[in-house]
Amino acid sequence: MKVAVYHGIGDIRVEESPIPKIKEGEILLRVMSCAICGTDLRIYKHGHKKVKPPHIIGHEVAGVIESVGEGVTDYKEGDRVLLVTEVGCNLCRWCLDGRKNLCAKMQAFGYYYPGGFAQFMKIPREAVEQANLIPFPDTLSFEEASLIEPFSCCINGQEYLNIGLGDKVVIVGAGPIGLMHAALARSKGAKMVILVDISSSRLEMAKSLPIDFFIDASRENPVEKVKEITAGEGVDAAIVACPSGQAQAEALEMVGIRGRVSFFGGLPPEKSRITIDSNVIHYKEIGIFGAFASSNQHYYKALKVAATESIDLKKLITASYPLKKIQEGFQLLSQGKAIKIVINPWE
Numbered sequence: 001m002k003v004a005v006y007h008g009i010g011d012i013r014v015e016e017s018p019i020p021k022i023k024e025g026e027i028l029l030r031v032m033s034c035a036i037c038g039t040d041l042r043i044y045k046h047g048h049k050k051v052k053p054p055h056i057i058g059h060e061v062a063g064v065i066e067s068v069g070e071g072v073t074d075y076k077e078g079d080r081v082l083l084v085t086e087v088g089c090n091l092c093r094w095c096l097d098g099r100k101n102l103c104a105k106m107q108a109f110g111y112y113y114p115g116g117f118a119q120f121m122k123i124p125r126e127a128v129e130q131a132n133l134i135p136f137p138d139t140l141s142f143e144e145a146s147l148i149e150p151f152s153c154c155i156n157g158q159e160y161l162n163i164g165l166g167d168k169v170v171i172v173g174a175g176p177i178g179l180m181h182a183a184l185a186r187s188k189g190a191k192m193v194i195l196v197d198i199s200s201s202r203l204e205m206a207k208s209l210p211i212d213f214f215i216d217a218s219r220e221n222p223v224e225k226v227k228e229i230t231a232g233e234g235v236d237a238a239i240v241a242c243p244s245g246q247a248q249a250e251a252l253e254m255v256g257i258r259g260r261v262s263f264f265g266g267l268p269p270e271k272s273r274i275t276i277d278s279n280v281i282h283y284k285e286i287g288i289f290g291a292f293a294s295s296n297q298h299y300y301k302a303l304k305v306a307a308t309e310s311i312d313l314k315k316l317i318t319a320s321y322p323l324k325k326i327q328e329g330f331q332l333l334s335q336g337k338a339i340k341i342v343i344n345p346w347e
Contacts, residue, residue: 002345004117004326005054009047014324017118025125026069027133029081032142033320034116035060035342036329037150038175044330050111058117058343059085059110062136062145066120072128081133082145082303083116084296085109087126100130101156101293108293117326119345134299137307143320143342147176147313148306152298154180154264155305157291158188161237161260165189168235170226170254172217173242173265174202176316176340179209181239181264183311186210194229196222197242205339208315223253234259241265245274252280252288260287316340322347 003017022028040057042048051057061083065075075081087107088100095103109115113124123133136145154177163169169185171178174197182193195211197203198218207214215225226235234256240247241264251261267274280286294302305311318338321329322345329341 001119002323003056003119004058004323004343006043006051006057008053010044012044012117012327012330014326019120020122022067022069022122023125024070025072025128027072027075027123027128028066029061029063029083029121029123029133030066031061031063031116031118031121031345033062033146033342033344034058035143035146035150035340036333038177040110041330041333045334048111056114056116056118057110058115059083059108060146060149061109061116061121062142062148063121065133074131075128075133079133079135080138080142080145081135082148082299083109083121083123084127084130084132084134084299085149086293086295087113087124087130087132090126090130098297099295101295117323117343117345119323131296134296134303136303139307141314143317143344144306144313146342147316147340148299148302149294150177151180151184151306151311151313152294152302153177153291154184155298155301156294157181157239157262157264157289158184160289160291161239161262163188163190163237166191167237168192168194168230169237169239170194170196170235170251171239171241172196172222172244172247172251173240174199174206175241177264178239178241179206179316179339180311181241182206182209182211184305185237187305187311192230192235194226194235199336201336205318223250226254230256236260238262239264243267245271249274249276252276252286255286256284258285258287260289262289262291264291266292317342320344320347
């Protein structure tokens with residue numbers, strides 16, 4: 001089979017590799033689409049402590065079950081499925097609570113296990129037993145289904161925010177995650193959605209989506225602009241979908257009384273400590289929430305929303321490439337010229 005192997009920073013090579021052999025309880029998945037995640041891009045540009053080259057990355061996967069190992073009864077050959085990234089220990093309180101993304105021993109596809117930038121993937125027994133393959137209907141294409149993983153993360157993040165009818169929401173970061181957050185907030189009834197970014201080109205690419213105001217933070221003060229737009233009240237919820245400590249601190253100024261803030265995007269380890277005015281939190285009764293990855297329940301919710309077409313994931317796909325041109329996909333994303341790139345290994 002053909003695989004795209006990460007050999008180090010800026011170095012992904014398409015190579016030949018044996019098709020994985022499956023054992024009892026395992027599944028062989030034919031990968032039809034694997035989208036490039038922002039984390040994949042960071043691995044490509046900067047490396048990652050949990051990814052030891054050579055390694056196959058990629059975790060936003062949709063495909064068809066090629067074969068099942070002895071003892072597998074809940075799946076069959078030909079099933080169209082998407083992949084849940086996280087595999088938990090299945091014993092701790094968080095796994096038992098259905099939140100294996102918070103498991104201290106969690107392992108992930110594309111990091112610990114070989115990922116989806118390949119024509120086939122082996123799904124190990126522990127992942128099969130945890131139902132890490134989720135069927136999806138024919139109404140969704142494989143490319144759309146590959147976007148369920150990041151969308152499920154947005155579902156998880158917004159659970160804490162309770163966005164509802166009439167709310168005003170600001171999203172900082174106009175990447176694919178930020179745009180998914182914008183569409184999700186609108187579908188929940190938000191009457192105003194504001195998008196902030198330092199890239200005018202990213203803001204321009206987002207103008208086909210149901211967003212009311214666009215703020216170029218490289219040209220104007222985003223806090224002052226949000227207050228101007230909201231007549232001084234601030235927004236009800238702020239989502240920071242970018243790795244910026246400054247943006248996290250500014251989000252506290254953007255929300256009004258009893259506002260909710262999501263620190264959705266993680267910060268680089270060397271820049272993870274920020275300075276904030278705790279009195280702002282105290283006197284306005286602001287709630288601050290973190291969000292990390294997602295679990296099976298969030299995938300099912302994301303799939304339900306996408307399958308009913310209340311959110312059109314196709315609008316986020318800038319281009320698709322065959323596996324042999326994966327380097328071009330990474331370069332396009334590096335240049336900020338795409339929202340989402342999908343790799344189709346069999347094209």
